[in-house]
Amino acid sequence: MLQLPLREFNGELILGLGRHDADFTSDLFALMQLVPPLPAFTDAGKAFNKFLQRFAVVGPASIMLTAGTNPAIEFAFILLSHRDPVTLEWLDEPIQDLPEDMMIPADPPPWWHSRKKATQFANGMSRGGDHRGTMILASSLCTDTTAEAAVILDYFIDVVAYLESIEPPQYPYPVDTELAAAGEEVFLCHCAGCHGNYSADGENDYYPNMLIPLELIGTDPVFAAYGAGEFNYLEEWFESSFFGAVTQLGVTEPFVGYVAPPLDSVWASAPYFHNASVPTLDLVLDSGARPTYWKRVDFDSTHYDWGALGWPYEVLDHGQDQAGPLEQRNLIYDTTKPGHSNAGHPFGDALTSEERAAVLEYLKTI
Numbered sequence: 628m629l630q631l632p633l634r635e636f637n638g639e640l641i642l643g644l645g646r647h648d649a650d651f652t653s654d655l656f657a658l659m660q661l662v663p664p665l666p667a668f669t670d671a672g673k674a675f676n677k678f679l680q681r682f683a684v685v686g687p688a689s690i691m692l693t694a695g696t697n698p699a700i701e702f703a704f705i706l707l708s709h710r711d712p713v714t715l716e717w718l719d720e721p722i723q724d725l726p727e728d729m730m731i732p733a734d735p736p737p738w739w740h741s742r743k744k745a746t747q748f749a750n751g752m753s754r755g756g757d758h759r760g761t762m763i764l765a766s767s768l769c770t771d772t773t774a775e776a777a778v779i780l781d782y783f784i785d786v787v788a789y790l791e792s793i794e795p796p797q798y799p800y801p802v803d804t805e806l807a808a809a810g811e812e813v814f815l816c817h818c819a820g821c822h823g824n825y826s827a828d829g830e831n832d833y834y835p836n837m838l839i840p841l842e843l844i845g846t847d848p849v850f851a852a853y854g855a856g857e858f859n860y861l862e863e864w865f866e867s868s869f870f871g872a873v874t875q876l877g878v879t880e881p882f883v884g885y886v887a888p889p890l891d892s893v894w895a896s897a898p899y900f901h902n903a904s905v906p907t908l909d910l911v912l913d914s915g916a917r918p919t920y921w922k923r924v925d926f927d928s929t930h931y932d933w934g935a936l937g938w939p940y941e942v943l944d945h946g947q948d949q950a951g952p953l954e955q956r957n958l959i960y961d962t963t964k965p966g967h968s969n970a971g972h973p974f975g976d977a978l979t980s981e982e983r984a985a986v987l988e989y990l991k992t993i
């Protein structure tokens with residue numbers, strides 16, 4: 628079930644919106660490995676064959692449990708384990724064994740947040756003004772020398788400028804301005820301290836870039852804790868590498884937690900939280916109502932729930948272990964699986980249903 632339309636929302640391509648429908652649960656890797664190598668006597672052939680060889684290493688080790696979740700973070704761990712940090716030479720034998728049960732489902736953040744964020748990742752990794760180190764590492768499947776990496780680093784001045792130029796989309800339907808104004812009051816009181824203030828033209832926005840300790844936010848701990856504590860290989864590798872001279876990774880400092888993300892056009896980027904565990908904004912604000920097992924009704928981007936602001940879902944009475952073959956199992960978001968918890972962020976729970984509706988209306992305007 629490989630979905631081909633790219634970053635579509637409501638039937639349209641939205642620049643900078645992460646894919647909510649890509650399926651990394653198996654087929655892609657199996658398919659890649661069926662592609663025959665090209666004749667190795669041309670540069671293109673050599674490059675393609677190298678790509679296939681690398682993919683054979685990272686692919687099988689980064690299979691997701693649920694369609695719609697993304698293995699980008701796991702890719703990084705696996706790639707690093709096959710590279711010398713100083714020379715960037717590729718090593719067929721990994722220099723670090725990764726935990727067999729590694730499972731870090733990710734939800735790609737929208738690119739229109741780039742210009743606000745001091746850290747690039749949900750757990751606060753990639754610090755400081757220059758994020759090019761982590762960005763080019765992510766595209767380093769075939770970069771085998773520091774000389775090659777230096778050339779790419781220069782290109783990324785333009786890539787970063789482009790990312791920072793992307794504007795959030797406007798909400799496409801009429802908004803109840805009175806209700807939204809009431810919602811703004813609630814938002815300023817209950818939400819802005821972590822998520823910032825928003826102005827109509829964006830000119831007077833204030834975004835505090837706050838990392839919230841795991842104990843307080845209470846969302847799934849896996850990604851926050853990875854790289855911290857015993858398994859600190861990622862940080863050690865990165866800080867001693869070519870990329871660490873450009874960008875500071877900072878997994879463990881100042882503490883383990885998640886960044887409260889900017890909320891510009893957040894209505895467009897369902898599902899929610901760093902692990903895509905919550906299908907609608909309505910449920911972000913009501914932690915007790917979140918389903919333990921759920922499944923998207925379909926992957927039609929025009930089939931959106933404009934009331935709850937998110938993807939229509941079905942609540943199931945069983946998880947992946949009780950499901951049938953892969954093509955049924957991988958549609959189930961099972962929040963009891965490691966990395967997939969939908970707990971935490973209880974900050975909307977104390978709101979009345981009127982206040983919650985008002986906040987949702989306000990979120991359409993920012």
Ligand code: HEC
Pocket residue numbers: 749814817818819820821822839843844846847885886887888890893896898899900901902908911912972974975986
């Ligand atoms: C104490 C800080 C804090 C407060 C208060 C807070 N949030 Fe959050 N919020 C966070 C953090 C941290 C995350 C990221 C959690 C994660 O991904 O694991 C988050 C995530 C979210 C998301 C999901 C964003 C996405 O793209 O996935 C939304 C929406 C949101 N918050 C809205 C609100 C609203 C509305 C309020 C007020 C009712 C609020 N938050 C109050 C810290 C806070």
